[in-house]
Amino acid sequence: MQIISLFLAAAISIGTIVYGYRAMKNGKKGNIKKAILTTVSAFMLVMAGVVIATIFGGNVLAETAAPAAEAATASGSSLGEGLKYLAAALATGIATIATGMAVGSVGSSAIGAISEDPSLLGKTLIFVGMAEGISIYGMIISILILFV
Structure with missing residues (x-):
């Protein structure tokens, strides 16, 4: 199925x-x-x-599922382990999507500001970098979920 x-x-x-x-x-x-x-x-x-x-x-295929179930119990994997990996993937994925949305809006505004006054380049790069920090926070949370 x-x-x-x-x-x-x-x-x-x-x-x-x-x-x-x-x-x-x-x-x-x-x-x-x-x-x-x-x-x-x-x-x-x-x-x-x-x-x-x-x-x-x-189990759809019961005779092939039995060795897989034995291997899963022998390796110590469980539903909790799977949910841990799912949570880590969601933390990274959602943070990356939010970063894309933030960098899109901040970046387009920064380009508009730079086109009017080129001396604003340094300040606008700081704002774009702050928006990219969202993905780093998501990655840190994923690492904490996996290893702590």
Whole structure:
């Protein structure tokens, strides 16, 4: 079931790329926020199904799952270990997305300010660097989650 869901998520992603390429090639105009929201909603719905099926689903292939379960218990991995890695990935991922949004707005404002007064270059670089610090904080939190 999980494999089918992952293939479905990949098909949604690839279909979105192909549709977007064709729309750009044909000069189609539309609401970009609505298109992104539709695609992200479908993708998240499929991924939520994968997570729920993974957590609550039974073993589809019981005879091949038994050696894997024995190996997992022998190595000491558990649901807590998996959630720890998931939390670290979310901390880094969300911090990186926030950094992209912050650098996008601060950077465009900095370019506008520099075009009017070139002596402001040093001050604007400080603001852009502060925005990039968000991703460093996310990475530090991820390291703390993994090793503490």
